[in-house]
Amino acid sequence: MIAEFGQLALVIALLMAILQAVFPLAGAALKVPIWMAVARPAARAQFLFLAVSFYCLTQSFISNDFSVRYVAEHSNSALPLMYRIAAVWGAHEGSVLLWALILGLWTAAVSIFNRGLAEPFVARILGIMGLISIGILLFILLTSNPFERLIPMPPDGRDLNPLLQDFGLAVHPPMLYMGYVGMAVPFSFAIAALLSGSLDAAWARWSRPWTLIAWSFLTLGITLGSWWAYYELGWGGWWFWDPVENASFMPWLMATALIHSLAVTEKRGAFKVWTVLLAIFAFSLSLLGMFLVRSGVLVSVHAFANDPERGLFILIFLGLVIGGSLLLYALRAPAVKDHARFSLFSRESLLLLNNILLVIAAASVLLGTLYPLVLDALKLGKISVGPPYFSSVFTPVTAPLFVLAGIGPLVAWRQGNLAKLWRQIRWFIPASLIAAAIITSIWFDPKQIKSFAALACAIWLASTSLLPLAQRVHLRQGWRGLKQPTGFYGMTLAHFGLAVFLVGVAISNHYSTEKTVRLAPGDSAQLGDYRFVFQGVTEQEGPNYTADEGTFEIYAGNEKIATLKPQKRFYPVQRNIMTEAAIDPALSRDIYVALGEAMEDGAWSVRLYVKPAVRWIWLGGLLMMGGGLLAAADRRYRAIKPARQADTLTEHALTVKG
Amino acid sequence: MTPRQRRMIWVAVIITGVSLATFLALAAFQKNLLYFYTPSQVQAGEAPTGYAFRVGGLVEKGSVKRQPDSLAVRFTLTDGNAKVTVFYDGILPDLFREGQGIIAIGQLQPDGLFKASQVLAKHDENYMPPEVADALKKTGAMPTVDEFKGANR
Numbered sequence: 136m137i138a139e140f141g142q143l144a145l146v147i148a149l150l151m152a153i154l155q156a157v158f159p160l161a162g163a164a165l166k167v168p169i170w171m172a173v174a175r176p177a178a179r180a181q182f183l184f185l186a187v188s189f190y191c192l193t194q195s196f197i198s199n200d201f202s203v204r205y206v207a208e209h210s211n212s213a214l215p216l217m218y219r220i221a222a223v224w225g226a227h228e229g230s231v232l233l234w235a236l237i238l239g240l241w242t243a244a245v246s247i248f249n250r251g252l253a254e255p256f257v258a259r260i261l262g263i264m265g266l267i268s269i270g271i272l273l274f275i276l277l278t279s280n281p282f283e284r285l286i287p288m289p290p291d292g293r294d295l296n297p298l299l300q301d302f303g304l305a306v307h308p309p310m311l312y313m314g315y316v317g318m319a320v321p322f323s324f325a326i327a328a329l330l331s332g333s334l335d336a337a338w339a340r341w342s343r344p345w346t347l348i349a350w351s352f353l354t355l356g357i358t359l360g361s362w363w364a365y366y367e368l369g370w371g372g373w374w375f376w377d378p379v380e381n382a383s384f385m386p387w388l389m390a391t392a393l394i395h396s397l398a399v400t401e402k403r404g405a406f407k408v409w410t411v412l413l414a415i416f417a418f419s420l421s422l423l424g425m426f427l428v429r430s431g432v433l434v435s436v437h438a439f440a441n442d443p444e445r446g447l448f449i450l451i452f453l454g455l456v457i458g459g460s461l462l463l464y465a466l467r468a469p470a471v472k473d474h475a476r477f478s479l480f481s482r483e484s485l486l487l488l489n490n491i492l493l494v495i496a497a498a499s500v501l502l503g504t505l506y507p508l509v510l511d512a513l514k515l516g517k518i519s520v521g522p523p524y525f526s527s528v529f530t531p532v533t534a535p536l537f538v539l540a541g542i543g544p545l546v547a548w549r550q551g552n553l554a555k556l557w558r559q560i561r562w563f564i565p566a567s568l569i570a571a572a573i574i575t576s577i578w579f580d581p582k583q584i585k586s587f588a589a590l591a592c593a594i595w596l597a598s599t600s601l602l603p604l605a606q607r608v609h610l611r612q613g614w615r616g617l618k619q620p621t622g623f624y625g626m627t628l629a630h631f632g633l634a635v636f637l638v639g640v641a642i643s644n645h646y647s648t649e650k651t652v653r654l655a656p657g658d659s660a661q662l663g664d665y666r667f668v669f670q671g672v673t674e675q676e677g678p679n680y681t682a683d684e685g686t687f688e689i690y691a692g693n694e695k696i697a698t699l700k701p702q703k704r705f706y707p708v709q710r711n712i713m714t715e716a717a718i719d720p721a722l723s724r725d726i727y728v729a730l731g732e733a734m735e736d737g738a739w740s741v742r743l744y745v746k747p748a749v750r751w752i753w754l755g756g757l758l759m760m761g762g763g764l765l766a767a768a769d770r771r772y773r774a775i776k777p778a779r780q781a782d783t784l785t786e787h788a789l790t791v792k793g
Numbered sequence: 794m795t796p797r798q799r800r801m802i803w804v805a806v807i808i809t810g811v812s813l814a815t816f817l818a819l820a821a822f823q824k825n826l827l828y829f830y831t832p833s834q835v836q837a838g839e840a841p842t843g844y845a846f847r848v849g850g851l852v853e854k855g856s857v858k859r860q861p862d863s864l865a866v867r868f869t870l871t872d873g874n875a876k877v878t879v880f881y882d883g884i885l886p887d888l889f890r891e892g893q894g895i896i897a898i899g900q901l902q903p904d905g906l907f908k909a910s911q912v913l914a915k916h917d918e919n920y921m922p923p924e925v926a927d928a929l930k931k932t933g934a935m936p937t938v939d940e941f942k943g944a945n946r
Contacts, residue, residue, distance in 0.1 A: 479799055491807055495814040502818055517829035519847065524825035528818045651883050653864055703887075712887040731864075731884030740864050740884045 138203045141191025142282040144184045145232075148239070149272040151181035155242075156265030159258035163330070171258035178246040178261050181268065182239035189236045192281050193223050201292050204285035205229060211294035211708050213679035221305040222295045227429060227445075228281035230308060234425070235271045237309070237316045242268065245320060245345075252341060259327035260320075267319055270452045278445045294708035297680070303363030311356025311383060315421045317349025318386060321393060322418035325411045326460055329467045334407045339400035342414070344767040346397060347625075350390045351763030357383050358756030369714035369729040371649060371744040373752055376525040381504045382424030385497050389417035392493040394763075395486050403548055405475035405483055408468045409490070415464060419457045420497070426453055427504070480551045485543045492536050499528045537592045537637060540630050541599030559606075560599060567595035578747075579646045589641030597634035600627055625766025629759045636755025642748035649745075651731070655738040663745045665726060666690040671737060672730075680704045682715070685739060687728050689719060703730045725749050827898060831928035835901065836875035842901045845910070848877055849896040850928060857891055870897065870907075872928045881909040888914040894926070 155177035162170025192205070196219045201207040209226045210219055218225075224233040242264045249257050275281070324342040328334045360383065365373045374380060393413040400410045426449040477483035503520045511517055545559055546552075571591035575581035604627055608616035652660045656671035670686040682702040689697040699717035706713065716729040724747040731740030829847045830840040840846060848870060856869035865882045868891075879897050889895060889912060899909035 476796065479802060484803075487803070488806075491810055495810060499814060499818050503822075506822075519827045519829070520822070521825045521827055524818075524821045527821040527825075528814070531817055532814055651864060653862070714887055734859070735861070742884060 137191050137194050137198075138200065138282040138284065141188045141195070142280070144188035144191065145272065145276060145282070148181050148184035148188060148235075149269065149276065151177050151184060152265045152268040152272055154265075155181055156262050156269055158262075159265070160262035163255040163258045163262065166255070168254065171254055174258045174261035174265075175246045177265070178239075178242045181265075182236075182243040185232075185236045185239040189223075189232055192229060192232060193220060195282075196220060196223055199292070201290075202284055202286070202288040203281075204283045205281040207285050207289050207292045209292070209295050211292040211679065213708070214292075214295055214300070215678050217302075217305065218295055218300045222299070224308050225295050225299050225304055228275070228279045230312075231271065231275050231279050231429070232281055233309065234312055234316060235268065235275060237312045238264065238268055238271060238319060241317055241320055241349075245323075256327055256331060256333070259330050260323045263323035263326045264319060267323075267456070270456070274445070274448050274452065278448050291708075294679070294706065297704065297706040297709065297711045297713040298367065300679075300706075301363065301367055303359065303367060307356060307359040307363050310352055310359055314349050314351075314353025314356050314390075315383070315386060315424065317345070317352055318390060318414075318418040318421045320345040320349060321397075321414040322460070325414035326463065329411060329460075329463050332467065332470070334411065334471045336401055336404050339397050339407075339410065340772065343394070343397045343401055344769070344772040346390065346394050346414075347763045347767035350387075350394055351760045351767070353383070353387050353390060354756055354760040354763060357387055358753050358760070361756070362753045365749070366716055366718055369716045369742070371647070371716075371727050371729075371742070371746060373643070373749060376503070376522040378504050379424075379428050381500050381525075382427045385500050385504075386417055386420040386424060388493050388497040388500070389413060389420050392490045392497075393417050395489050395493075399483055399486050403475045403477070403483060405473055405477065406487070406490075407473055408471050411464060411468065413490070413494075415457070415460045416494075416497075419453070419460075420501075422449075422453050422456060426450060427508075477548070478550045480546070480553055482543060482546045482548045482551065484551075485539055485546055489536060489539060489543065492532055492539075496529060496532045496536075499532060500525065503528070534588075534592065537596050537633065540633060541596045541602075544603045544626065544630070545599070559602065563595060563599055563602075567591045567598065570594045579642065583645050586641045586645035589637060589645075593634045593637035593641055596637065597631055600630035600634060603627065620769050620771065622766045622769035622771065625762045625764070625769070627762070628765055629762025632755045632758025632760075632762055634755070635751050635758055639748050639751030639753075639755060643746050643752065647744060647746045647749070650743045652741055652743065653734060653738055654741050655736060658738075660741075660743060662743050664691055665696075665745060667728065667741075667743055669739070669741065672733075672739065675702065677704065679708070680706045680713075683730070683733070685728070685730050685741070687717070687741075689726055697726060699726065699728045701728045701730045703733075720750060722750055722754075723747065829896075831875075832870055832872045832877045833875040833928070835877050835907070840901055842903055845898060845900050847896050847898050848879075848907060849894065850877070851894055852889070852891050854891045870895070877907050878905070879907045879909050879912075881912055883912075885912055886914040890914075894929075 154173055158170040158177075159174035162168070162173070195203045195206050196210050197216065199206070199210065199212045199219075201210075205226070205228050209229075210222050214222065222229075224230040242261060245260060245264065246257075249260075321342045324338065324345070328338045360380070361373045364375065364380075365371070393410065396406050396410045396413055399406045426446065429445060429449060475483070503524050507518050507520055541563075542556065542560065545556055568591050571587055571594055572581055574590060575583070575587055579586070581587055603623075604617075604619070607619060608614075610616060611618075648663050650660060650662045654660060654667075654669040656669060659666055659668040661667075666689070668688040668690065670688060672683045672685045675682040675684045682704040684700050684702045687699045687701070688695055689699060697719040699719055701717035702715040704713040704715055705711070714729050716727055718728075719726040724745055727744040727746060729742040731742060733739055827845060827847050829849065832848065832850050834840055835848055840848070850870035850872045853869040853871045853876065856867075858867045859865070863882070864884065865880070866885065867878060867880050870877045870879055879899075881897070881899075886895075893914055895912060895914045897907060897909040898911040898913070899907055901907050
């Protein structure tokens with residue numbers, strides 16, 4: 136029964152989404168207040184029914200209801216409870232339901248936190264979000280129904296892919312989707328603003344905290360995904376330029392451009408048209424990501440389904456969303472006047488440069504991701520684009536970003552002073568180079584020019600990102616200088632996090648060492664400063680697997696510093712073999728051991744890695760996320776008085792008169 | 794500076810940036826495209842030597858030969874029509890098995906041996922790399938779903 140309840144709740148949610156889209160949009164166009172008033176209750180009801188539906192699916196997993204096809208295909212009675220719950224979004228149908236639920240959550244949040252926004256504007260935003268929701272819910276109900284029954288009911292389920300039986304599955308997809316789907320909010324704001332014709336600073340101010348929060352989640356989701364892939368796949372890498380990773384990275388690049396461009400629009404009233412376009416692109420790329428992952432055109436650990444019907448549906452949906460919004464943009468944007476003037480050297484110009492670089496970076500990733508697909512679809516041959524493409528294009532495009540991020544906050548709006556900037560930063564250039572030289576020559580090899588340059592960039596960015604704060608403290612002579620808006624601290628923290636990330640990339644990419652060896656029990660292998668002693672393999676029983684567990688003692692000199700127990704697991708339900716790497720983590724370095732294959736006489740092939748500073752990569756991601764949240768918490772966004780809104784949002788004035 | 798001049802400078806900057814990026818991208822593309830060949834194409838001499846590409850097929854049963862004291866391994870890939878012998882020195886993926894569809898990336902040696910730098914198999918018993926599936930369909934060697942599952946069970 137519970138599955139039928141879930142299905143019913145889903146249908147009601149769809150009806151609510153239709154109400155939420157049709158009446159408010161029509162009401163805003165025809166100026167019928169009572170129609171517009173439908174928006175909020177419909178949005179909240181939609182979320183409620185989505186939550187019920189999601190709960191029903193979760194309950195089916197918890198209670199091992201294998202008469203539900205989706206449960207039978209992706210769960211098993213021996214699966215531990217935590218993974219049974221996470222398995223709800225472990226495959227296609229459930230993950231789309233999670234997508235819809237999170238869209239409902241964002242919509243409900245917009246319906247609550249909108250104090251001071253003009254009523255027609257709220258109606259339009261919620262209406263647009265309702266339209267998106269209709270698309271997704273139709274997609275679920277028509278092509279990917281998770282509540283479909285399976286008759287006859289199998290005695291047990293086919294189990295969750297062992298690769299996904301991990302804590303990572305519990306956190307990575309929900310956080311990533313919060314970010315992906317969160318891009319629907321600035322998108323809806325942008326479309327609503329285009330519809331109403333009131334593209335102004337107030338619109339940007341409203342859009343900004345939402346965008347920052349969504350961006351923070353996206354950052355966290357990607358960071359978690361990278362960390363998960365690192366320890367789960369057993370290859371020691373943290374980013375593979377896999378098309379599915381790219382699918383999440385492109386919206387992130389766009390969203391990063393968007394938060395910077397929104398800053399200009401809010402503070403200076405410039406770039407309005409461009410900001411709207413970025414908001415459209417960011418959400419379109421989120422949807423494109425969903426198409427790539429869900430349609431089966433890509434093959435990877437993330438690609439669950441191979442159903443052309445689904446791909447076609449998403450492609451049409453994608454076409455409607457992108458086509459529709461770009462058409463609206465083409466019709467409305469030319470009427471928007473950008474009055475703001477700024478000189479060639481100003482913070483506006485630097486932020487524009489930031490935007491151009493980020494968009495180019497996103498475009499280069501898009502090219503490398505889509506080109507093989509297009510070629511294949513046109514039957515022009517099967518190719519793939521290797522990671523070297525991405526690194527060789529990406530590095531030169533993004534390198535200036537790291538340098539500019541340190542300068543941008545030091546330059547004044549409208550008219551910067553090049554001489555003054557030079558006085559501020561001149562010592563930072565030799566200082567960064569010297570610091571990088573010292574660090575690499577003490578611990579690493581300074582002759583690796585690439586990593587030296589990247590490290591110098593990182594030190595430059597870390598120090599210059601703190602410079603504005605130091606200046607303010609100096610200016611106010613003491614702690615009162617620390618009293619800055621949280622938005623300022625958010626920016627500082629995010630830029631500092633970017634530097635920390637870059638330190639991790641610079642050091643771990645260039646100074647990691649690895650070795651693939653064949654070890655018999657009692658053998659040892661030396662890698663860098665560490666000696667790995669293999670003590671043999673024992674059998675272990677897991678809850679739903681059996682494992683060969685190796686024991687490795689790690690010595691630095693004569694001192695034993697860790698015992699690592701990597702596993703080779705066998706999951707009998709799917710007859711799958713899984714490598715479970717063992718890691719001794721530290722900020723300075725990770726020691727990483729993964730079992731390969733069993734050879735004769737108890738010997739094993741083994742992968743050994745020493746990865747210096749690899750944790751800094753994810754630490755940097757977390758700091759960036761923290762910076763985004765801090766910026767979103769700025770008082771300025773909460774303290775908007777309704778009266779001031781009435782002045783700026785022409786819509787409000789219209790309805791008051793009408 | 795008039796707004797017009799300022800705009801022109803920005804347009805110039807953008808065009809330079811975009812063309813530079815395009816140039817970089819295309820140059821990198823040229824070097825990093827990996828083409829896919831079937832064993833039949835390799836045997837017919839269509840695949841290049843001295844240039845990395847991907848080859849895919851089923852691992853022929855009984856063809857996997859390991860060297861006793863190292864990680865080096867040799868096996869035969871087939872699409873039902875033709876065969877390619879692959880040499881690989883390293884750890885094979887978890888799901889590498891005889892009868893399984895896999896993809897190898899590497900270079901063809903003048904003597905016809907394919908020296909792989911990477912061997913890919915997927916974490917799904919029913920999974921067949923699409924390129925391999927296409928190649929097998931062409932030669933009629935595609936196992937039916939049941940056979941394929943049976944081979945793995």
